[in-house]
Amino acid sequence: MRESIEGPFADWRLLGLGFWQAWQIVTMCTNTVAPTEGLLFSEGNALLVLLVLMTVAYGAVVVMSRWFAPFVSRGAFYVAAAALMAAGTVAMPLVGLFCEGALGWGLFIAAAGAAALGNALLLIMWGELWSALATGRVGRHLYASYTFAFVLFFVTYAVPEPAAVGLTAAFPVASAAVLYACRREPRREPSVVPLDVRTIPVARLLVCLFVISVIWGLTQGMVVTFAEGDPLVVPKALLLAGGGIGAITLSMMVTSSPSEALTLYRPVIPAVLAGIVLLLLKPDVYPFLGTGLIIMGIYCLDMLMMLVSTDVAFRGRIPVALSFGLAVLATRAGTLAGSVGADWLIFSPWWSAQLRTDVCLIAILLLAVIGMLFFTVADVQKLYVTPRMQRADESLEQKCAAVAAMCHLTNRESEVIVLLARGRTVPYISDELSIAQGTAKHHVSNIYRKVGVFDRQGLLDAIEQGGVGRSALAADRPDRPARA
Template sequence: LGGSPIFALIVVGVAFIAIVAKAGERFNPTLIYRLSLPIMVAGYVAITLLFDSHAAISLLIINVGYEFFDILTWVLFVDASRRRNENALYIFGLGVAFMFCGMALGNAASHIVDALVAGGNLQANVVAMAAILCLVVVAFLVLPEGTVAQLSRREGHAERGEGRTGRSGATSEGQAEDSDSTSEENGHAGATADHLERHCAAVARDFGLTPRESEVIVLLAYGRTLAIIACDLHIAQGTARTHIENIYRKLDVHKQQELIDLVENHGEANKAKESSSAQ
């Protein structure tokens, strides 16, 4: 029973419903990502160590991790269809086509591997270690967690923007008024972004930040996480962490909210100083 994919699907289905019910609107796809890959790795480690005595348990662990990853792909399909404003059936159809192509290739490879294992030419633990290597490649090169988090973050901003637009449309009396309201919101958002970036530039100049640190502080002021900063700037997370630590040291702050407050206060102080000088 443990090695049955259907049983694993039932286990994951119940667990996923519980996770969504608990998280509610705070549900984040990165949580499913963090569950899926380590569970699959644990399953392959179990195959290496316990396959002869506990094969069903090993396969159950792998299948549970796979089903979590399968759910993640469906969530990303939804994100992609909303973000691109394209026909959802096209996005899902294309995604399913790629999924089945991958499954077909895996099924063909499994027949070859199965024959080699049965003939004694290949050990099951070697296959398990190769599978672990493939999962590591996926986690760090193909689909790193930062990419999943970035998709989720952008989708969240889009939904909040749609909510604001929807409320503006509900109170307007015609299509022209709704368009004007949306334009005003976009203009206000652009002005706010420009305002924040000018403040960050002033802080970078006055506190002697390097050019790269000047880029990082803007993302920090926007509330971006370490993973998102590393992904946006195409640098390693360790490098991004070093830049953040240097910025905190130069600004004498200890957390992101303190930095955001400092940027805002410093910008307002500079603005007041410029106004008094002009007078």
């Protein structure tokens, strides 16, 4: 009975990232937290200031990881992240609306800096959690969290502005509290054969993330020129993006994919490309369609980046804050560069509709080249799928039996792993072994945890090469008891 109760609660706890993402959407897509008008910002851009400070904050957290990572192991960081974000969220609109001059700028930078540092710290802590989970459903949880974030955004958007500020300030507190409650989620064991991170083209991938983010910043900065006279273009675009991500979430819940990373990757380049093309073809008719597709593609990229960079860090035995932090830093720096570039172009004397078209065409060309040559499905597979060591002399059952023995799987788990290796689904396993689906899911999660893998594709790779969890080490040391 305990297993059937814990499973659903665990699933709901893993949606806590949605509170963080809701804060991000409200803050960066509306003027609720970073006001665009008032005594302080009559001639300035609060969002650009916040973007600068966020980029600096992620760099600071990466540096801090050298001494304090993993952050999730220290209770003080939960409190610090929530308090900094909440305090900064409340202070930013107050300072922006009622203060001016050097004092106002100093107070706003202090408030925005606090919110940015808390934002970076909380996201990195969520990444540290995702990296070690053994649920086999991490990608689906990420999509569900982002879908939940859109729901929270529209709730916030519908209430009066003072209440919206209060709700937005409560989001990081809720996210940190949920994250703290996830400390006892099932964790996978470290792989006996760690990933060789030297085989990963880190620099090339970071450059790709940076360029895509520059394009994101440019297009979002120029949206106002496509949507002049439509004050609701951003909410409508977010509704479209949220609906698209919700549809993908539902699809992932209904069907099982061997590699969730590839499922996350597939919409990225096509959605952003299609969005820019729609903006060019119908610039004055339905600009929210193109903007919504671009937002959906970029958010899919964010989830892919979180899933893969944290998994690479776990398998490569490097700090998650370093791997994930550098990836986020590249995207934030790119977004900042694109946003600054868009502002510079729009207010330059040579700005015109033709120049806007030329910029969009260059962006389309860059995205096409990146998608075909530099950030492809094969590149994602290299990051996520462990290279196999072929053992053709052994049958599938023998390979599964070897993994089961090394990882001390139970008799029932040994039966389940063979069915998983044959590509069978949980409902099939449930019928084949005459057990409840909840019990079958519990066995699958235990197998992932003991073998030290992320999902079914990782399990198949482990079966092929024998790169299994820490239990295998214990199997070679009969004088030491194996971990349960």
